[in-house]
Amino acid sequence: MPLAHVDRWQGRNVRLADVGRALAQLRDRDVHDEDGPDLRTSVLTHLVWVPERWRAAVEEVLKGLDERHPSRAIVLYPHPEPERDAIDVEIAVESYRLKGVCRHVSAEVIRIDLHGRRAEAPASIVSPLLMHDLPVFLRWRGQPPFGEGPLEQLIGIADRLVVDSTEWDDLPAAYPRLANLFDRVAVSDIAWSRTQRWRRVLAGLWPGIAELSELRVRGPRATGLLLGGWLRGRLGRDISLALEPDETITAIVVDGIPVQQPPGEPKTPSDLLSDELEIYGRDRIYEEAVRAAAL
Amino acid sequence: MAETDQAVVEAENPLLEGLRLRRRPDPCALVIFGASGDLTTRKLFPAIYSLAVRRLLPERFAIVGIARTEESDEDFRQRMREAVEEHSRDELREDVWQELAAGMRYVTSEFDDPGGWERLTRALNALDAERGTNGNRVYYLAVPPGAIANLADELGKRRETEGWTRLVVEKPFGRDRASATDLNERIHCHFSEREIFRIDHYLGKETVQNMLALRFANGIFEPIWNRQFVDHVQITVAESIGIEDRAEFYEQAGAIRDIFQNHLLQLLALTAMEPPIDFTADSVRNEKVKVLRSMQTPGPSTVVRGQYGRGFVEGEEVAGYREEPRVAPDSMTETFVAAELYVDNWRWADTPFYVRVGKRLPRRETTIAIHFKRAPHPPFEELAAEGLRPNVLIVQVQPDEGVSLAIGAKVPGQGMTIRTVHMDFLYGGAFRTGLPEAYERLILDTLLGDATLFTRADEVDEQWALVDAIVAAWQRDRPGFPNYDAGTWGPPSAEELLARAGRAWRRN
Numbered sequence: 001m002p003l004a005h006v007d008r009w010q011g012r013n014v015r016l017a018d019v020g021r022a023l024a025q026l027r028d029r030d031v032h033d034e035d036g037p038d039l040r041t042s043v044l045t046h047l048v049w050v051p052e053r054w055r056a057a058v059e060e061v062l063k064g065l066d067e068r069h070p071s072r073a074i075v076l077y078p079h080p081e082p083e084r085d086a087i088d089v090e091i092a093v094e095s096y097r098l099k100g101v102c103r104h105v106s107a108e109v110i111r112i113d114l115h116g117r118r119a120e121a122p123a124s125i126v127s128p129l130l131m132h133d134l135p136v137f138l139r140w141r142g143q144p145p146f147g148e149g150p151l152e153q154l155i156g157i158a159d160r161l162v163v164d165s166t167e168w169d170d171l172p173a174a175y176p177r178l179a180n181l182f183d184r185v186a187v188s189d190i191a192w193s194r195t196q197r198w199r200r201v202l203a204g205l206w207p208g209i210a211e212l213s214e215l216r217v218r219g220p221r222a223t224g225l226l227l228g229g230w231l232r233g234r235l236g237r238d239i240s241l242a243l244e245p246d247e248t249i250t251a252i253v254v255d256g257i258p259v260q261q262p263p264g265e266p267k268t269p270s271d272l273l274s275d276e277l278e279i280y281g282r283d284r285i286y287e288e289a290v291r292a293a294a295l
Numbered sequence: 296m297a298e299t300d301q302a303v304v305e306a307e308n309p310l311l312e313g314l315r316l317r318r319r320p321d322p323c324a325l326v327i328f329g330a331s332g333d334l335t336t337r338k339l340f341p342a343i344y345s346l347a348v349r350r351l352l353p354e355r356f357a358i359v360g361i362a363r364t365e366e367s368d369e370d371f372r373q374r375m376r377e378a379v380e381e382h383s384r385d386e387l388r389e390d391v392w393q394e395l396a397a398g399m400r401y402v403t404s405e406f407d408d409p410g411g412w413e414r415l416t417r418a419l420n421a422l423d424a425e426r427g428t429n430g431n432r433v434y435y436l437a438v439p440p441g442a443i444a445n446l447a448d449e450l451g452k453r454r455e456t457e458g459w460t461r462l463v464v465e466k467p468f469g470r471d472r473a474s475a476t477d478l479n480e481r482i483h484c485h486f487s488e489r490e491i492f493r494i495d496h497y498l499g500k501e502t503v504q505n506m507l508a509l510r511f512a513n514g515i516f517e518p519i520w521n522r523q524f525v526d527h528v529q530i531t532v533a534e535s536i537g538i539e540d541r542a543e544f545y546e547q548a549g550a551i552r553d554i555f556q557n558h559l560l561q562l563l564a565l566t567a568m569e570p571p572i573d574f575t576a577d578s579v580r581n582e583k584v585k586v587l588r589s590m591q592t593p594g595p596s597t598v599v600r601g602q603y604g605r606g607f608v609e610g611e612e613v614a615g616y617r618e619e620p621r622v623a624p625d626s627m628t629e630t631f632v633a634a635e636l637y638v639d640n641w642r643w644a645d646t647p648f649y650v651r652v653g654k655r656l657p658r659r660e661t662t663i664a665i666h667f668k669r670a671p672h673p674p675f676e677e678l679a680a681e682g683l684r685p686n687v688l689i690v691q692v693q694p695d696e697g698v699s700l701a702i703g704a705k706v707p708g709q710g711m712t713i714r715t716v717h718m719d720f721l722y723g724g725a726f727r728t729g730l731p732e733a734y735e736r737l738i739l740d741t742l743l744g745d746a747t748l749f750t751r752a753d754e755v756d757e758q759w760a761l762v763d764a765i766v767a768a769w770q771r772d773r774p775g776f777p778n779y780d781a782g783t784w785g786p787p788s789a790e791e792l793l794a795r796a797g798r799a800w801r802r803n
């Protein structure tokens with residue numbers, strides 16, 4: 001969908017009331033467009049927690065996402081170093097041209113830099129900015145600091161936590177800690193979505209695969225562990241797992257026999273996240289795979 | 296593997312659980328009769344290609360085109376490639392196209408040439424062997440209506456013993472109740488109702504299906520979706536184009552057979568039907584047919600017909616209907632129909648459904664508008680509320696697919712002035728994946744064997760019964776055609792239809 005225009009607002013050291021006012025002003029500006037006011041059709045609030053090292057990657061994914069999920073994205077950049085306690089905000093209201101219609105539809109991206117102690121209570125900063133009555137998806141870049149304040153608080157206001165365990169260093173040890181969250185928030189894992197096309201191929205091997213004893217996966221460690229966990233859980237068997245690192249899943253071997261490549265191209269990071277934002281509710285099969293991944 | 300064995304293996308497979316698997320159709324061959332025609336070029340192939348792009352076609356799949364035009368397999372592939380490039384909503388991807396093209400064959404034949412049938416059988420058998428299509432067949436009859444019965448006979452006589460067979464029939468289905476009954480009987484000689492897919496492509500449109508979502512997935516509409524709260528319903532299927540080069544067809548059909556009998560009555564049935572117990576083909580169609588059966592036969596004073604004369608559409612002067620090429624200069628074919636219809640049941644008794652269809656109207660639009668009753672006693676001064684109209688819920692089927700609700704709101708400032716404002720939900724704004732074309736959904740459903748969005752024999756029968764009754768009354772008079780200018784909303788009598796009850800058509 002073509003981008004029609006972007007309206008921006010920036011503020012240093014602001015209060016949340018300033019942000020609310022700025023949003024209203026930006027919206028008001030659109031009313032006077034010759035094409036009439038921009039449409040806002042909201043389906044969710046997309047909350048993103050971005051430690052410094054993920055900043056560039058997030059921008060890339062957001063670019064691919066905005067035009068697919070018309071909603072409010074709130075991107076939080078924590079800077080816990082204590083130089084100053086402040087909130088800096090940048091708002092971009094992006095308007096996209098709708099095909100065949102003389103109207104634009106807008107999406108809001110609110111980038112918030114949380115300095116010093118402001119990074120300690122993010123939920124209180126985000127809560128006033130959430131869209132009423134709509135689900136909140138929390139995308140956490142990198143390995144979440146399980147048990148720590150910001151994660152605990154943000155989980156409290158989110159309906160779904162979206163992670164990508166291929167971004168984690170501490171595997172498989174982190175999986176049981178993730179599993180502890182399952183009763184509190186629905187979780188999706190982009191690493192798990194990446195395995196989906198391969199899971200389809202593996203499911204096609206039924207009933208022969210029922211007796212599987214050895215699985216080899218060449219690909220990211222997380223995807224291999226999850227596939228192993230999935231097969232253990234689903235087949236109810238002890239399966240030995242051999243992993244060979246690679247950027248994406250490139251080969252799977254079951255009991256010495258290579259599995260056919262899945263058809264089609266793997267999805268882009270934006271597509272994968274976009275798919276996750278369409279799922280509501282818990283994914284029991286994923287939860288089972290996570291629990292069995294650390295065995 | 297037979298369909299049931301496959302289902303058992305799938306049911307036992309623990310690895311399938313939670314895999315968001317779209318059901319993939321069984322291996323099969325799609326045979327298109329009329330492969331050189333307009334429908335195949337503009338709609339069917341672009342839709343098939345879009346299904347291929349999304350990997351929704353069967354893994355083992357083949358297409359055989361048949362028509363009189365002399366063509367080789369390669370010519371057919373080339374022509375269809377151009378059709379996809381010109382008409383598809385998706386860019387042509389070489390890998391997807393090559394995979395599809397590898398399974399494409401073409402048979403040149405007159406439909407009544409026995410040699411042609413043999414060539415077709417040979418081609419299909421060869422495809423079963425080469426591509427594993429297992430004797431499963433979808434026969435798509437994209438042919439002139441007069442050819443359908445004979446084709447169904449021939450196909451019936453030559454039914455494969457292995458695999459399943461489905462027959463897809465384009466509209467129009469018959470030209471009156473008697474001919475539709477006859478056609479149904481001829482087809483039923485060889486095919487069961489489960490195997491017959493009668494196309495009404497309106498049912499493939501996302502917004503038409505959204506009508507069901509709107510009504511039955513939202514708790515707030517159903518309680519007020521009845522005679523207690525609804526003043527009346529307006530359904531408009533307006534086209535700004537004329538008859539293009541379809542004069543022969545249109546002279547025979549007119550607006551009542553072209554649009555009213557099928558699309559319009561289907562929209563009405565979906566608007567008025569009771570909630571089905573589930574979304575299976577028979578539950579949905581049972582409810583629709585009940586609506587069609589409850590419809591009163593309209594008297595002559597509640598039906599208006601029109602024919603366009605010269606006028607202006609989008610700033611351009613256009614010819615009157617009788618001046619169109621190959622139209623009789625004294626043609627009595629109607630290009631406009633408006634009617635006041637009633638559904639005689641507990642939900643809708645005495646609630647008028649005003650419907651209109653027509654060509655050369657000011658713009659292309661298909662809408663269903665539910666006009667609610669006025670607020671019983673607005674506590675504002677008359678002047679303050681003069682801009683206030685009753686609430687209207689508008690389902691915009693095309694273009695600008697969406698839903699809009701007209702509500703009264705206070706004009707900012709001193710005093711209490713009320714105006715009607717529209718709250719819009721635009722489909723494209725909420726779900727930005729491009730909307731699939733109606734034919735994509737319908738072709739996929741025929742491959743899957745899901746008949747929910749196809750018209751059943753008894754629906755067709757009821758639709759024709761109503762149309763026959765209207766047309767019978769028309770035999771008795773000769774209106775002074777043309778009676779509306781191209782680019783206007785039909786003859787003045789269409790306005791009077793509503794005006795006598797103190798109502799008016801929606802205007803924009």
Ligand SMILES: NC(=O)c1ccc[n+]([C@@H]2O[C@H](COP(=O)([O-])OP(=O)(O)OC[C@H]3O[C@@H](n4cnc5c(N)ncnc54)[C@H](OP(=O)(O)O)[C@@H]3O)[C@@H](O)[C@H]2O)c1
Binds near residue numbers: 329332438465
């Ligand atoms: N076009 C649309 O947008 C549209 C929309 C809704 C419904 N429909 C319905 O779809 C059907 C097809 O419409 P269309 O517009 O595609 O018609 P069309 O352009 O006239 O095409 C008719 C096709 O049938 C073939 N054909 C006719 N008689 C034949 C015979 N005796 N033997 C062999 N082939 C024969 C023609 O082959 P040759 O040209 O090679 O002779 C041609 O391929 C009609 O029932 C129409 O009402 C069409």
